Amino acid sequence: QLKMVTIGGGSSYTPELIEGYIKRQDQLPIKEIWLVDIPAGEKKLNIVGEMARRMVKKSGLDWKIITTLDRRAALKDADFVSTQFRVGLMAARVKDERIPGSYGFLGQETNGAGGIFKAFRTVPVILDIVKDMKELCPDAWLINFTNPSGMITEAIQHYGKWPRVIGLCNVPVMAMMTEPQTIGRELKDLTYKFAGIDHFHWHRVWDKTGKEVTMEIIDKMYEGKDAGLPKNIFEINFFKEQLEQMKMIPCGYHRYYYRQEEMLNHSLEEFDNGATRAQEVIKIEHELFKLYQDPNLNYKPKQLAERGGAHYSDAACESIASIYADKRTHMVVSTLNNGAIPDLPSDHTVEVSAQIGAAGAIPLTFGPFQPAERGWIQLMKNMELVIDKAAVTGDYGLALQAFIMNPLIPSGQKAKDLLDEMLVANKEFLPQF
Ligand code: NAD
Ligand code: G6P
Ligand code: MN
Ligand code: MN
Numbered sequence: 001q002l003k004m005v006t007i008g009g010g011s012s013y014t015p016e017l018i019e020g021y022i023k024r025q026d027q028l029p030i031k032e033i034w035l036v037d038i039p040a041g042e043k044k045l046n047i048v049g050e051m052a053r054r055m056v057k058k059s060g061l062d063w064k065i066i067t068t069l070d071r072r073a074a075l076k077d078a079d080f081v082s083t084q085f086r087v088g089l090m091a092a093r094v095k096d097e098r099i100p101g102s103y104g105f106l107g108q109e110t111n112g113a114g115g116i117f118k119a120f121r122t123v124p125v126i127l128d129i130v131k132d133m134k135e136l137c138p139d140a141w142l143i144n145f146t147n148p149s150g151m152i153t154e155a156i157q158h159y160g161k162w163p164r165v166i167g168l169c170n171v172p173v174m175a176m177m178t179e180p181q182t183i184g185r186e187l188k189d190l191t192y193k194f195a196g197i198d199h200f201h202w203h204r205v206w207d208k209t210g211k212e213v214t215m216e217i218i219d220k221m222y223e224g225k226d227a228g229l230p231k232n233i234f235e236i237n238f239f240k241e242q243l244e245q246m247k248m249i250p251c252g253y254h255r256y257y258y259r260q261e262e263m264l265n266h267s268l269e270e271f272d273n274g275a276t277r278a279q280e281v282i283k284i285e286h287e288l289f290k291l292y293q294d295p296n297l298n299y300k301p302k303q304l305a306e307r308g309g310a311h312y313s314d315a316a317c318e319s320i321a322s323i324y325a326d327k328r329t330h331m332v333v334s335t336l337n338n339g340a341i342p343d344l345p346s347d348h349t350v351e352v353s354a355q356i357g358a359a360g361a362i363p364l365t366f367g368p369f370q371p372a373e374r375g376w377i378q379l380m381k382n383m384e385l386v387i388d389k390a391a392v393t394g395d396y397g398l399a400l401q402a403f404i405m406n407p408l409i410p411s412g413q414k415a416k417d418l419l420d421e422m423l424v425a426n427k428e429f430l431p432q433f
Helices: 014-023 039-058 071-075 089-102 112-136 149-158 171-182 214-221 240-246 252-258 260-272 277-292 302-306 312-324 371-393 396-405 413-425
Strands: 002-007 030-036 064-068 080-083 141-144 165-167 191-197 200-206 329-336 349-357 360-363
Touching (some): 002 071, 014 030, 014 039, 014 312, 030 039, 039 064, 039 277, 064 071, 071 112, 089 112, 112 141, 112 371, 112 396, 112 413, 141 312, 149 329, 149 349, 149 371, 165 329, 171 191, 171 214, 191 371, 200 252, 200 349, 200 371, 252 260, 312 349, 371 396
Parallel strands (some): 030 064, 141 165
Antiparallel strands (some): 191 200, 329 349, 349 360
């Protein structure tokens, strides 16, 4: 019988996770679900915990939901640990978006200067969790959802020396949920191959006769709305001629790089209006928590679909069920490259199609990229390595290098001033600097 632990349990996403477990009740013999948070999140944790209990009860299950601020008690003898926490809470995200915005740069949760600082704040905490896990649940699997998901998974593997980790994102899930119907097919009849890194990957698709349908999907992307695009990303089309040359489907986040000018202008407009994504999310969360407090609500409310991370539980719960029951399903996860992308080192984390089973993630070979994509991915992955090393060592020069490498931060004096200002603004959460 399984002991599941979720760190950052007070998240408004938790009901989705519970729903995912309930859907898989026949595959997962769950005994307890421990929801862990910190004192600042205690109120949210209690509301979400009650909500989870109602959902479980409605399904006639006897799972015990335990809410706690004692992480070590939760980790003791855990089987699966999932992480979905936000160091510095939403106030830190507001800074990640607004401080770069005040310099005329892009402010975003996982890209640009904001994404770099989210890594700086999160890496020390995740490494501390790994340390506890080595002592308290050395056989457990760690399912990481905490952003920046790829860099956090890299830190867990490379610096935490913890191999039993799967890094997740809902972006590939949403692509596979929405694309098949645009070409009148079903997912079960298609073969998907993804490769890249988290929030910077591409994919190709084949039908069951072996014919590649990537270009068919791309054509459909230009008729109407991209239904697979997460709610937090402003929609602007890629240049069609670029995709025709590339012959791959870029993920939604590539917009920040392929249409940098337009995405920046949009983000600066939001900045001027005092309406960046964090501020919008605060409103959505307010509404969600009002709903969660309704003692009659015992299912995931539809308003949760307004969050960018909607459907992540399909990835989280399916990967857990696949490992536990050795299902060997196809999923897109952050895991060790192991040669799947020959353009990147083997011993670092990539986000790729993989077979998920009892042995963890076994990545599928994607093969080499064309020079344009090879150039991008080598820059972006090596930037991630610089960021993680800076996050572990607190080396100022490395942090500056990361800023200068990042395509969304124009290099120069303003970049250095921004770095300095963000170091001061985040001081409380940066013990390493
Ligand atoms: P949130 O602000 O609701 O934070 C979740 C919980 O974490 C809060 O209750 C908070 O109190 C708690 N927390 C903060 N620091 C903690 C710590 N040190 N230990 C334990 N708990 C702590 O955030 P959210 O919007 O629910 O997102 C949670 C995380 O998931 C974020 O890192 C976010 O970026 C990430 N996320 C990832 C994806 C993805 O695709 N991988 C999608 C959406 C969100
Ligand atoms: C996305 C992603 C996440 C991202 C989140 C933001 O689509 O995959 O990694 O950070 O949603 O959602 P939010 O609702 O918090 O803006
Ligand atoms: Mn993501
Ligand atoms: Mn730069």
